[in-house]
Amino acid sequence: MNEWQIAAAVLIAALVPCGWVCLRASFAEGVVGVQLAGTLAALALLVLAEGEARQPFADLAVVLAVLSFAGTLVFLRFLERQR
Amino acid sequence: MSGRDAMVFGLLGLGVSIELVACLGVAAMHDVYDRLHYVAPSVLGALLIVAAVWVREGPSMISLKATLLGAFLLIASPALAHGTARAARLSERGDWRAQVGDEIEVEEP
Numbered sequence: 001m002n003e004w005q006i007a008a009a010v011l012i013a014a015l016v017p018c019g020w021v022c023l024r025a026s027f028a029e030g031v032v033g034v035q036l037a038g039t040l041a042a043l044a045l046l047v048l049a050e051g052e053a054r055q056p057f058a059d060l061a062v063v064l065a066v067l068s069f070a071g072t073l074v075f076l077r078f079l080e081r082q083r
Numbered sequence: 084m085s086g087r088d089a090m091v092f093g094l095l096g097l098g099v100s101i102e103l104v105a106c107l108g109v110a111a112m113h114d115v116y117d118r119l120h121y122v123a124p125s126v127l128g129a130l131l132i133v134a135a136v137w138v139r140e141g142p143s144m145i146s147l148k149a150t151l152l153g154a155f156l157l158i159a160s161p162a163l164a165h166g167t168a169r170a171a172r173l174s175e176r177g178d179w180r181a182q183v184g185d186e187i188e189v190e191e192p
Contacts, residue, residue, distance in 0.1 A: 003091075003092060003095060004095070007095050007096075007098075007099045007132075010099050010102075010103065011099060011102060014102055014103055014106040017106050017107065017109065017110035018106060018109065018110075020110060021109060021110055021118070025118075026115070028115040028167070028170070028171040028174065029114075029115045029118055031167055031170075032109060032115060032118045032119055032122060032167060033109060033118075035122055035160075035163050035164075035167065036105060036106060036109050036121075036122050036125055039102075039122075039125045039126075039129060039156060039160065040102060040106065040125070042152060042156070043098075043102065043128075043129055043132055043152075046132065046133075046136070046148075046149055046152060047095075047132060049145065050136055050139070050140070050145060050149075055143070055144050055145040055148075058144075058145050058148040058149065058152075059148065061148070061152050062148055062151055062152050062155070065152055065155050065156060065159070066155065069155075069159045069163065072163055072167075073163075073166065076163075076166045076167060076170040077170075079167075079170040079171065079173075079174050080169075080170045080173045080174060081174075082174045
């Protein structure tokens with residue numbers, strides 16, 4: 001494994017605490033976990049693309065970041081309506 | 084190991100470490116607003132990782148995509164943090180603005 005693959009593995013492992021927050025905490029706190037998980041996953045894909053020397057894979061990271069942003073906005077709308 | 088490799092290692096390690104700190108902070112805090120504070124450093128970590136890609140590859144297509152990703156995160160993450168805090172306050176109190184009982188000086192409209 002080169003250093004980029006190790007970095008990607010660490011970033012993917014960092015998704016576990018975010019998932020734990022989503023599962024165990026309140027809805028609002030889970031949205032925070034989803035927000036951070038989106039950033040971590042996008043970075044993991046970018047680092048993997050660099051580590052595997054496959055530049056087109058970096059497109060996935062950009063697309064995931066945009067979709068994660070849109071998805072979190074939808075969860076925020078649900079959160080606003082929840083009382 | 085050349086100087087450029089050392090710089091790549093440093094930037095990548097620092098970026099991933101900041102992401103880990105952000106992740107552990109989000110997991111360790113007990114309130115939505117406290118957790119939100121730890122999302123902000125993740126953008127700094129992302130920018131360091133983008134810088135590591137730039138140092139390793141120079142001007143190339145993957146560097147351009149990494150820059151695009153970093154710029155998007157730089158813009159989107161604060162907006163999402165603001166939106167999350169606003170939505171959490173709306174769901175708690177029904178209004179995001181400061182109320183009279185909040186011990187904050189409220190201007191009368």
